[in-house]
Amino acid sequence: MHKVNLKALEFSELEEIIKSHLLPPYRLKQLVQWLYKKNITTLEEITEWPKTLREIFSQKYYIGCLRLIDRKKSVDFTEKFLFELEDGETVESVLIPDGDRLTLCISSQVGCPLGCKFCLTGKIGYRRNLATWEIIDQFLQVSKFLQKEGKVITNIVFMGMGEPLLNFENILNALWRFKNWINFSPRRITLSTAGIVPALRKLGTSAPSVKLAISLNAADDKKRSLIMPINNKYPLRELLKTLREYPLKYGQRITFEYVMLKGINTSKEDALKLAKILKGIPSKINLIPFNPWEGCDFQRPDEEEIIQFQNLLISQGYSVFIRKSKGKDILAACGQLRANYLNHTRKSKINK
DSSP states (O other), rough: OOOOGGGGSSSHHHHHHHTTTTTOTTHHHHHHHHHHHHHOSSGOOTTSSSSHHHHHHHHHHEOOOOOEEEEEEEETSSSEEEEEEEEEEEHHHHHEEEEEEEEEEOOEHHHHHHTTTOOHHHHHOOEEEHHHHHHHHHHHHHHHHTHHHHHHHOOOOOSSSOGGGGGGGHHHHHHHHHHTTTTOGGGEEEEEESSOHHHHHHHHHHOOOOEEEOOOOSSSHHHHHHHHGGTTTSSSHHHHHHTTTTTOOOOEEEEEEEEEEETTSSSHHHHHHHHTTTTOOOOOOEEEEEOOOTTTTOOOOOOHHHHHHHHHHHHTTTTTEEEEOOOOGOOSSHHHHHHHHHHHHHHHHHHH
């Protein structure tokens, strides 16, 4: 008999199951709490339920969980988790400590179809969208490990593998589950996108009020299209118009992420262009010096170049931060751990 994964079901579907077993409504609340708050892996663990009820449910249903394949901890305490999905695909999540903040970087797709030239995930290619439960289970599984260590995830960023807005419905469902089922504040969630304009327009009116980050990386169409092919479909003018119309709450700003590539987008002219095109958008800018990976031709700019770029933007009235590279010793660039695992697996098969 094929069992159904309870984590893969919507609230209305769980409600129907509870009704079909002629159970009182409070059993539904209990089920959601045990799945998403107490983070159980088997139905036997629902101690509020009679043993007979647990046995009946165990015959028809199960609780899906991502399987941890690898966990690496950096000297700077950044941690990377490699999870296996039920179909054998793999995704990464990264845990980033910063003062009193503990941020989990979540993946939204297996691979990525956008092909940004500086991104290893783009080179790996695209396999499929993650289901809603697979997105959330990254948080649940990492939370379980941290619980044993007395730690709690304080922030979530959708900056892992994949383009979140190309998996719109599942991301939207995940955001609402984080808010309503896990009670995780949307103000502590940041969604990063390369700028899928139609989905951006929908996001502002249909999602909880999460923070928005835009992977920009260039201030003119020619350079941006060169390193980010998606710009050919949604050019800067269209993207920036959409962002100017985005329904921000009072005090909210859009974060613009700018991966700095030596000799490509780090000149004085680039900085002044960036300052010009962002005028009128409540914003802050994160400068991300490129984190090199094997087989990529791009280089990290010199420190002097980075500081000069930052100072130029500050002189134009912007809040500008330089994001420190973390986890270099544990393959923390997006996609590196997965690529390493797949290469090792292929070699093992060939050698057998």
